[in-house]
Amino acid sequence: MNAPHTVDADILVIGAGPTGLFATYYAGFRGHRVAVVDSLPELGGQITAMYPEKAILDVAGFPSVKGRELVEGLVQQAATADPTYLLDRTAAAMEHDDDGVTVTLDDGTTVRAGAVIITAGIGKFSPRPLPAGDGWLGRGMEFFVPSFAPYAGKDVVIVGGGDSAFDWALHLEPVARSVALVHRRDAFRAHERTVEQVRASSVEIITKAEVAALKGGDTGLEAVDLVVDGVTTTRPAQAVVAALGFVADLGPIQQWGLEVRKRHIVVDASMRTNLPRVFAAGDITEYDGKVRLIAVGFGEAATAVNNATVAIDPTAKVFPGHSSEGS
Numbered sequence: 001m002n003a004p005h006t007v008d009a010d011i012l013v014i015g016a017g018p019t020g021l022f023a024t025y026y027a028g029f030r031g032h033r034v035a036v037v038d039s040l041p042e043l044g045g046q047i048t049a050m051y052p053e054k055a056i057l058d059v060a061g062f063p064s065v066k067g068r069e070l071v072e073g074l075v076q077q078a079a080t081a082d083p084t085y086l087l088d089r090t091a092a093a094m095e096h097d098d099d100g101v102t103v104t105l106d107d108g109t110t111v112r113a114g115a116v117i118i119t120a121g122i123g124k125f126s127p128r129p130l131p132a133g134d135g136w137l138g139r140g141m142e143f144f145v146p147s148f149a150p151y152a153g154k155d156v157v158i159v160g161g162g163d164s165a166f167d168w169a170l171h172l173e174p175v176a177r178s179v180a181l182v183h184r185r186d187a188f189r190a191h192e193r194t195v196e197q198v199r200a201s202s203v204e205i206i207t208k209a210e211v212a213a214l215k216g217g218d219t220g221l222e223a224v225d226l227v228v229d230g231v232t233t234t235r236p237a238q239a240v241v242a243a244l245g246f247v248a249d250l251g252p253i254q255q256w257g258l259e260v261r262k263r264h265i266v267v268d269a270s271m272r273t274n275l276p277r278v279f280a281a282g283d284i285t286e287y288d289g290k291v292r293l294i295a296v297g298f299g300e301a302a303t304a305v306n307n308a309t310v311a312i313d314p315t316a317k318v319f320p321g322h323s324s325e326g327s
Contacts, residue, residue, distance in 0.1 A: 005109055007084055009035035011308055012103055012113035014091050014253075017045020019282030019297035020119035021074035026305045027117075028081020030320060032312075035111050036078075037103070039251075041088040044071035045121050050144045054167055060295055070294075086111070094256045094278075100312075101277050114312035117304045118265060118273075118280040119297070122248035130159055130242035132211045132224075140221025141214060141240040151176045155236045157224050158182065159211055160243035166190040168241055169203045180204040180235065182211060182226060214240060250284075261286045271304035277311050279304040 011027045013020045016038035027034045042048050044067075047056075052068035059065060086109060093104040094116070103111045127143035137143075145151075145168045156176045158169050161183035167190075169181045181198065186207040188195050199205065209228040214237075216222040224237045250263055259266040259274040264286035271279045281300035283292045309316045 007035050007086065007109065007111045009033045009084065009111060009113045010115070010312060011035075011305065012037065012101070012111050012116045013083075014038075014103070014116060014118045015045065015120035015282070015284070016040070016043045016085070016087070017119065017121050017282065018047065018070065018074055018294050019121070019301050020045070020117075021071070021078045022298045023117050023119055023281060023301035023305055024078040024081050024083050025074075026302050027308075028078070028083070030305055030309050032081075032114075032305075032309070034081045034083040035086060035113065036083050037086045037089055037091050037105060037111070039088070039090045043075050043085070043087070044068075047071055049146075051164065051167065052146050053148055053171060056294065058293055058295060090251060092252045094275075096276055115277040115279065115308035117271075117301070117308060118253065118278065118284060119282045119301065120250070120253065121283045122263075126249075127242065127246045128244040130211060130240070130244060132213050133240065133242055136214045136221065136240070140216060140238065141242060143242050143246075145172070145241055148172060148175045151239055153177050154238040156180070156239045156241065157211070157235070157237045158241045158243055160241075160245070161185065161188040161190060162243065162245055163190045163194065164245075165241075165243035166194045166198050168243060169198050170194065170201065173198075173201045173203050176239075178202075178204070180206055180237075182206045182209050184208065184210055211240070264290075269303075270307040271300055272307065277308070279308050 010032035011034050013023050013036045016036050024034050024036055047067040054067050055064045057064055090106040091103050092106045095102045100114045101116050133141045151172050152175050154176050155178045156172055158165050158181045169179050173179050209226050211224055212227045213225040221238055223234050226233050265280045265284050267280050267285045271281050273280055281304040282297035306318045310318055
C-alpha cells in the first residue's frame with residue numbers, strides 16, 4: 001500500500017476503465033489537472049482484468065480490436081493529460097464544500113478536486129465461486145483467461161453459459177487440445193451469434209451438467225467429474241475455467257448520498273448526479289434509454305468533462321470546439 005498524502009486536481013476520475021481513460025484524455029484537452037483512482041492495480045478496468053485478448057467489435061473505427069490493444073491506445077491517449085494515477089486504492093469517502101470535492105481513499109490519501117467524474121463501470125467485482133473448485137484456484141482452475149498461451153495443448157473445461165464462457169471457448173478452441181463447455185441448463189445467456197459460432201466449432205457443449213469434483217495430484221489438475229442427467233462421468237482436464245459470472249458491488253460509493261437505481265448512478269443529460277460537482281459516465285450510469293456500450297461511454301465521458309469544466313469555472317464554455325482544431 002502506498003503512503004497516504006494529499007493530491008490536488010481539477011478533476012478526479014474514479015475508475016480507470018475505457019470510459020475513465022477517455023475522460024482523462026478529454027479533461028487534459030480541456031486544460032485540467034487530472035487524478036485517476038482505481039481499485040485494480042492496472043489500468044483498463046474489466047477489460048484488463050477479465051478479457052484482454054477478447055476481440056471487441058463495437059468500438060467505432062475498429063472493425064475488431066483486442067481488449068489489450070484498445071486499452072494500450074487509451075492509456076497512450078490519456079498520457080497527454082499527464083495524469084496522477086492512484087491505483088490499487090478505493091475511494092472511501094466524499095465531502096463537499098462551495099469550492100470543490102474532497103475524496104478520501106482507503107489508504108488515507110486525500111484528493112482535493114474541483115469536480116469528480118465517476119466512471120467505475122459495475123463497481124468492484126468478484127467472481128462467483130465454483131463449489132467443486134475449492135482449493136484449486138491457481139492450481140488448474142481460474143476465473144479469468146488473461147492469456148491463451150498457458151492453455152496450449154491442454155484439455156480445457158469451461159463452466160458457464162454466459163458471454164465470457166462462450167468467448168473463451170471460441171478463443172481457446174484453436175489453442176487447446178480439447179475444449180468442453182459445461183452448463184447446468186440447455187439455454188444460454190450468451191449472445192446468439194457467439195453460441196452459433198461455438199456450436200459450429202469443435203467445442204463439445206455439455207448441458208444439464210454440473211462439475212462435481214476436480215481431481216489431480218502434486219503435478220496439478222488431471223480430470224473432472226461431471227454429473228450429467230444424474231450420471232457421473234470422468235473426463236481428462238488439465239485446466240478448468242469457472243466462468244460463472246461475478247458479483248458487482250458499488251462499495252463505499254453507495255454511502256455518498258448519490259441517487260442510485262439498481263446499482264447504477266442516476267444522471268441527467270449533462271451527466272450530472274444529484275450531488276454538486278459530481279458527474280458520472282459509462283456503464284455505471286442510469287437514465288431513460290441508457291445503452292451500455294464502450295462507444296456510448298466515450299461520448300458520456302466527453303459530456304461529463306465539458307459540463308464539469310463549467311462547474312469548476314462558470315465563465316468557461318461547455319463546448320470548446322473540436323480537439324482537431326487545436327487549443
